[in-house]
Amino acid sequence: MRVTENAGPPAGRSVTATARRAQIVGAAIEAIAELGYAQTSFAKIAARAGISSTRLISYHFAGKDDLMRAVVDEATTAAVAFIRPRIAAVAGRAAVLAAYIEANLEFMSTHPAHIRALVDIAVNARTPDGAPLTVQDGPALELLERHFRDGQAEGVFRDFDPRVMAVSLRASIDAAAGVLAREPGADLTAYGTELVGIFERATQGEMS
Amino acid sequence: MRVTENAGPPAGRSVTATARRAQIVGAAIEAIAELGYAQTSFAKIAARAGISSTRLISYHFAGKDDLMRAVVDEATTAAVAFIRPRIAAVAGRAAVLAAYIEANLEFMSTHPAHIRALVDIAVNARTPDGAPLTVQDGPALELLERHFRDGQAEGVFRDFDPRVMAVSLRASIDAAAGVLAREPGADLTAYGTELVGIFERATQGEMS
Amino acid sequence: MRVTENAGPPAGRSVTATARRAQIVGAAIEAIAELGYAQTSFAKIAARAGISSTRLISYHFAGKDDLMRAVVDEATTAAVAFIRPRIAAVAGRAAVLAAYIEANLEFMSTHPAHIRALVDIAVNARTPDGAPLTVQDGPALELLERHFRDGQAEGVFRDFDPRVMAVSLRASIDAAAGVLAREPGADLTAYGTELVGIFERATQGEMS
Amino acid sequence: MRVTENAGPPAGRSVTATARRAQIVGAAIEAIAELGYAQTSFAKIAARAGISSTRLISYHFAGKDDLMRAVVDEATTAAVAFIRPRIAAVAGRAAVLAAYIEANLEFMSTHPAHIRALVDIAVNARTPDGAPLTVQDGPALELLERHFRDGQAEGVFRDFDPRVMAVSLRASIDAAAGVLAREPGADLTAYGTELVGIFERATQGEMS
């Protein structure tokens, strides 16, 4: 699953702090995705980045928490950059929802390590006092919730609890990442179609 | 959040191996639920169990993996014992599905640590070579999948991919545990009703 | 200045915790006396104790603070055991004062490392938040102060501030340790006689 | 306890080497006084000086030893500049002694960090091979010793060991700094009067 010897500046040469940070963040994402959060250490990240000492990581990041936050930032930013134009390209609450689901799954298939790292950090990373480092899917959940609420106000969606729907949708999408991790050849497009079918029905219909 | 001094045999006295194992497994569940998998060590578990040396854990379990498997067994067994009679009490595919969801949420509210530990281990635990320790929700998923498949054969459920539906339902239920952990006062009954509504519509309806 | 290969249990064999702790404390005293507090690390102590890993120190002491407190305890206890019978053997405020000074200097010449370690820890050791680990000469100062106060009440000593006198006496004694460290061949007995002369005059006389 | 943002040139601007050195020395004095010698590092000093990299310290000083020597120089020079005129203003061995003690205590109350740093370095600083970096109070002790010796030759002081008296006086003065550090509101003037009383009696009287 390793990509390359992690393209970037040849180790040992002085480069800009920005480039070095990006290189380290990339290596951290790879390491977490492959080994899991609990097994990922500065040493493993350094080895993956092709740098000789963990000292360089400590030099560029204030600590493990700081690095993990940078990983979350990078993965989130990449996901948003990927997904936002795809939902901006369609119109209508239901179409946006479908585009959101499909863009998420597409991003997963092209950036599996990003997703894996994001979920792993959210579940595991804690500050020394035990508090979670990040709230899982926090911003994404709020946007989804607002989308559902607005759709309800417009009469497009039925009357459900937008928070429960948002949490369930995100969880279902994240679970797809787990399936992908376990079955590398899985057909994500078909999976996306199924998921769209599930949540179209869940958000519309009358029945209750 | 600690329940008691972890009822069980007073440390230092000779007890049966079975009782000692149960005591340690209980302490491990507490520790994982409170601290998260990555932050849980033999030392923390021993402290919680009120035993002075980690040696006792190594004595009763072949290793960390063995202990984690025992935790998964215990939590799974407890969940099955709680849920099975509740779904056996109702008839019909849809009613069973609703009962399954509601029983799961009810179990969560009475055994939050079991669920937290189960999810945490599933996501995190690996053998030293990086392979996942357990297949996430393996048995539960298969039962759900068969239930959907049978319901489809009976014409009760619409035509969807049973595996995707099963994965999404389990993920949505597990996500409820996360909500519960973050908002201790949340109304799980209402949450369950919402979830039943979502998956009733998702599994029935026509539309596509 | 190293004594021996630090007599004690042969490294690597299992011994009682008490004996091992004493061995480590002894090595720590030697190390601090020779290298100074700032240069003393677990690794240096372990080397001096003839044990192979710093892990054994961490096993027997909760942390560096805990070890330093044990060193202070050991040195203080040894000093008290040496000095107390010597002042109990004489009668009269002035005679006790002289015996106290001379016993202190004698202890210094037989246990120079104990004194050096005691002073070094008092001056340097801090908890992580910056608070001093021990109050220098705390208990000794209180006893001295009371002795002076009682002597004044009996009319044996003149009217001076007992705290200032106690602080100055302790400082003068501790400074003798510095002289001893710098000039190993110094005549401590003569030094003691001089010091007694200084503080006899300081505590008596009329003049003011 | 920090005084200001440590007045001096704003970091990052080109200034004279002299000014920059003074700024760094000032920050080092503050750091040692607050944190203690063992806890003071280039990083802490740089932070206190408001400069971003420890590189600037290494640039202006040959090493840690060199910086510490500069600190000692600065503190000593400041103390001499403060004290010398005060002892030059009085005549007579005893009066000079009293003026010396009182000037020292006065300097302490106006420059507590200087004294703290001076004592801390004297006790702790070592070259890598374990040798003390400076001889504690070396110059001051010699001057004091000569003063006592000359006074004895003039028949003003009784017959005592001038070295022991000098060491004890310096130690008693330095100990006052410790008292001041622990009890910020202490009355240094009264303390000085007491100390003068002690050493007047110690240096004169007959009795022996």
Added chain:
DNA sequence: GATGAATGAGCGTTCATTCAT
């Protein structure tokens, strides 16, 4: 005169595990 980047060595501590009883 100044600086960002980089470094190897060492720090105290914790890890799961094994030895010997």
Added chain:
DNA sequence: TATGAATGAACGCTCATTCAT
């Protein structure tokens, strides 16, 4: 069945210093 003692490896982090501009 139990346990105190011991262990090597690895952890994240900080140290004073040097490289190359």
